[in-house]
Amino acid sequence: MYAFDVETPSSVAEAVAALKDEEATALGGGQTLIPTLKQRLAAPEKLVSLSGIAEMKGISTDGGVLTIGGATIHADVAAQGDYPALAALAGNIGDPAVRNRGTIGGSLANNDPSACYPAAVLGTGATIVTNTREIAADDYFQGMFTTALEEGEIITAVKFPIPEAASYQKFDQPASRFALVGVFVAKTADGVRVAVTGASEEGVFRWSEAETALNKEFRSDALMDLNINAMNMIGDLHGTKEYRAHLVKVMTRRAINAIG
């Protein structure tokens, strides 16, 4: 790693002030950023650690909405009982040690195209809360490693309207434990939402044809005649574009069957 300073603010206001420095980068749990720094793929002069900010941690439920602080670790999300599909997703990210450091805000700010949380946020129709505004999930994800966040903007919380039913089905890439393909299906107040991670070169996306079919008939067979175009899928040594396109349908059907 190149040399840098690490600041450890204890409030959002202090962190925002520290991030005004244009050479500064926010550090969440560091489970992606620290390996990236070691490879010298990033060279910030200053890191602003968000993991010591108490007001960004914790989980609460009010009026059917689950609110998770941006610096909340995966293990704590896995332990909550109000949104079981989200707990199951969080409990299957990485490994136990990673789940004790990695945070929901860090994962969403990074927006890895194979990460699990983006599928839950887009699939639930959650709201990203930052130090300056609220961003709807449909406006937040803007392509691989790209989000609506402005320079220096911090995810302070995520609000999930708890759906009637939901399931996340992940086909693990066994070495990285990221999703080779993961599909989040939720029956929400506004209809069925289907969000796919791990598959597209554009990052997480909603499979709108499947949503239309499932709003008519919530059965896995409703997808029989649908196919995803393989053209924009990720193709690598772990799976071809066509294989990933096939997995999208398989994992969506599994999620529907898991909801029952």
Add this chain to the structure above:
Amino acid sequence: MTQVTMTVNGKAVSGEAEGRTLLSQFLRDGLGLTGTHVGCDTSQCGACSVHVNGKLVKSCTMFAVEADGAEVSTVEGEADEDGTLSTIQQAFQEHHGLQCGFCTPGMVMATKSLLAENPKPTEADIRAYLSGNICRCTGYHNIVKAIMAASGQDVSAIAAE
């Protein structure tokens, strides 16, 4: 350089750290606690696993300054002062849960964390929990046996080689 103070295995310690100093470097090079091993240095192998405020973490993927004020436990804190091994260490020895021993400090710390959360894990629970701890010698078989034994369970069911 920043002065970092923490409690390691019950003793207050302090030392200087750069921003980029990893907790693993601080423990090994700063405090001389070389029981914490650095295998891959890419947060995959888990040899560097320690507990920070009671939680299992990979010390190569956390900065020392982030552990300022924390309670840290490493494998050096496992045995008694007189050298008597902990139940987990004893079980690893008795069931030959190691060959080269490089991964063992991380395995022991992960086991301690597993048994605190789940005192009677099944074989499947154990294998799932160790997904972030890589052993390249044993094929995990004797590690799983050792952990079953450390949790006071019968190991004969998984004794078949």
